[in-house]
Amino acid sequence: MRYLRYVAVGDSQTEGLNDGDERTGYRGWADRLAELLAAQEPEFRYANLAVRGRLAARIRAEQTGAALALEPDLVTVMAGMNDLVRPGCDASAVAADVEAMLAAFTASGARVVTFTFPDVAAISPLTRHLRPRVVDFNQRVRDAARRHGALVVDTFPHPVTTDPRLWSPDRLHAGPLGHALIAAAVAEALALPGSDSSWTAPLPPLPLPPAWRRAHTELTWAAGFLGPWLVRRLRGRSSGDGRTAKRPDLHPVYGPGPDRAAEPQHTEGA
Structure with missing residues (x-):
């Protein structure tokens, strides 16, 4: 199947956080996927409507209509994790927003x-209490995709997706290797030429650190990332305050690096 108009919707993961930086811009798995597609189709165009910090309901409200207006022949929908990490989250309601977008x-x-x-729980032991909620949400997404004929990149069954080398120090966002793996997974789901299931293969094993070092790592993460995240939630703030989509319109893609299609820069919201 030919894909000429690709639109990505979602939050920070789809925006591409931590695959690049604020100064040079973020690449991310969706950009990487677009580069693969552009290499096959000279007329290919790509838009990325994702905005960091967005909850599923807001992604649905703000990005669905905008995406449809671009008349895409390919859409990726990654949403829900910002909801699932919040206390009292209803996974069924979050999945319903995702299903509405799929429909x-x-x-x-x-x-x-x-x-x-x-x-x-495998990425960060301090979040093990969220595991049942994620398991519930994942099954609802699989069921919704089946009902509507959408493809699913099912990351949960593959241990490689929790390898710390794929994640940024904040454990919330993929690093460059993680973004590359997600792009490869989507390429396989789409059966793109040259794609395969090699993205599911585990990385070479790491030596197990001593228990005291693991405990220190967890405490450092909680102080450096979990604590500030909780403070923002209590203040009603989001990392996406004042931000808009980095690539709101369909444009050509020229490949990775500075020769890519230009992306507008953002300013941090109050």
């Missing part, structure tokens, strides 16, 4: 790809 995009005739989330 709208598949009804338009686009090929749609969505995602399950990895095992958060």
